[in-house]
Amino acid sequence: QKEVEQDPGPLSVPEGAIVSLNCTYSNSAFQYFMWYRQYSRKGPELLMYTYSSGNKEDGRFTAQVDKSSKYISLFIRDSQPSDSATYLCAMRKGGAQKLVFGQGTRLTINP
Amino acid sequence: ETGVTQSPTHLIKTRGQQVTLRCSSQSGHNTVSWYQQALGQGPQFIFQYYREEENGRGNFPPRFSGLQFPNYSSELNVNALELDDSALYLCASSLEDRGDTQYFGPGTRLTVL
Numbered sequence A: 001q002k003e004v005e006q007d008p009g010p011l012s013v014p015e016g017a018i019v020s021l022n023c024t025y026s027n028s029a030f031q032y033f034m035w036y037r038q039y040s041r042k043g044p045e046l047l048m049y050t051y052s053s054g055n056k057e058d059g060r061f062t063a064q065v066d067k068s069s070k071y072i073s074l075f076i077r078d079s080q081p082s083d084s085a086t087y088l089c090a091m092r093k094g095g096a097q098k099l100v101f102g103q104g105t106r107l108t109i110n111p
Numbered sequence B: 001e002t003g004v005t006q007s008p009t010h011l012i013k014t015r016g017q018q019v020t021l022r023c024s025s026q027s028g029h030n031t032v033s034w035y036q037q038a039l040g041q042g043p044q045f046i047f048q049y050y051r052e053e054e055n056g057r058g059n060f061p062p063r064f065s066g067l068q069f070p071n072y073s074s075e076l077n078v079n080a081l082e083l084d085d086s087a088l089y090l091c092a093s094s095l096e097d098r099g100d101t102q103y104f105g106p107g108t109r110l111t112v113l
Helices: none
Strands: A004-006 A011-014 A019-025 A030-038 A045-051 A054-058 A061-066 A071-076 A085-093 A105-110 B005-007 B010-013 B019-024 B031-037 B044-050 B053-057 B064-068 B073-078 B087-094 B108-112
Touching: A004 A085, A011 A019, A019 A085, A019 A105, A030 A061, A045 A054, A045 A061, A045 A071, A071 A085, B005 B087, B010 B019, B019 B087, B019 B108, B031 B073, B044 B064, B073 B087
Parallel strands: A011 A105, B010 B108
Antiparallel strands: A004 A019, A019 A071, A030 A045, A030 A085, A054 A061, A061 A071, A085 A105, B005 B019, B019 B073, B031 B044, B031 B087, B044 B053, B064 B073, B087 B108
16 A cells, blocks of 8 residues: 555646645654645646645645545645646655655646 | 756666766755656655765665765766666755755656667
8 A cells, every 4th residue: 555645637627616636645654745736747846835734825725734534635726727737745754854755646727 | 947957858778778867956955855756656765865975765776876966966876777767757955954845856757678
């Protein structure tokens, strides 16, 4: 069983829709949670970073962490075609540098 | 742009050969991590270098090795290439005290024939 599970999709939604992306994990030692966006043939770009449980909002993006359920989410409001990319969840233990990634969800926003 | 650069962009090698991939970190970042991303998968941690010393390693064999230089550049070396080594290789740099914020380069796509 993988430490981090993420539905690979693909996920296709119309422009303007609210998108929900999710990951589950098995290791309760994870304390730091991140979402990266990766465009085709590019490196991952950090979108959101959250420590422990709670919500964090940045513009159209909201990240949620529920440590009791070992479940994290990324919501994208008013989705745009430019949001079309692969979204990777990542997490790490306290004091560790190693990031553990999910498989990535491929998202397409249709105009 | 993250300020992290990698070279070359693409590389084709044959099985059994050796390859060296290069990364230039953001100025001031003394930590570099290398990841392997197979097609359709998330990145997998190979190892990390901190102040020119290996500071952690993932589940990769010893034929994967690295170097970090004082000028914030680093190398990933892979010996005895196998077909399964075909992947996107990513380096990520971070500040000593902000290891959670890792800035990724664009990657080097390696194809092993």
